[in-house]
Amino acid sequence: MLKLFCFPRSGNSREVKIVLAEKNIPFEPVNVHAGNDVKESPEFKKASPRGTVPAIIDGEVYLSEAFLINQYLDHKYPNPSLFPSDDELRSQIEEFVKKIDKGMVLNIGLLVIECLLKPKDQQREDFKEKKRKEIVETMKELDQMLQGKEYLFGNFSLADVAITPHIAALPILGSGIPADLKNMTAWFDRIKKRPSFLASQN
């Protein structure tokens, strides 16, 4: 059975869990933060040379990086398809995910460190506000992109998967989708209704 190295609150791991659930692929989750030595094991190091989760072992395939794993899964388990076959659309999604990783996901990661991992007396309020503002700027772009669409690229795809678990973390970081971003609010409501989103929570 496919093995997924992950931990419960990892947004990047959740991206892969969403795809596994959408495609109904059985898997064995291995929590690398459960007080075990998994991170030191040769199999984890082979799957994830940089030591990050998510990482998978699927037969002979050892792979890390959420988007790469999800592309691999979509290719091997094509139903339902989450990555269009059209080359132009694929490149657009690839570019989009790179941009979102750099702008949005990185900023959310920095907020997690600042708000949740640092001792209270070392947290910088001005830094938090700056990051929250940058996140809202990206959300405004997403809201425009979603005008007249159900999902970012039409049908539900790896583009939606790459961002939703991170958006879900915003409320515990003193942020969230501003109410005036109506397209994004409606989109996230649709996402939350998908069984894969619920299934990926743990």
Ligand SMILES: N[C@@H](CCC(=O)N[C@@H](CS)C(=O)NCC(=O)O)C(=O)O
């Ligand atoms: N670009 C990578 C980022 C992976 C990443 O930063 N994962 C975090 C957890 S969300 C991690 O493994 N941090 C080290 C740790 O928690 O031990 C991806 O998309 O998979």
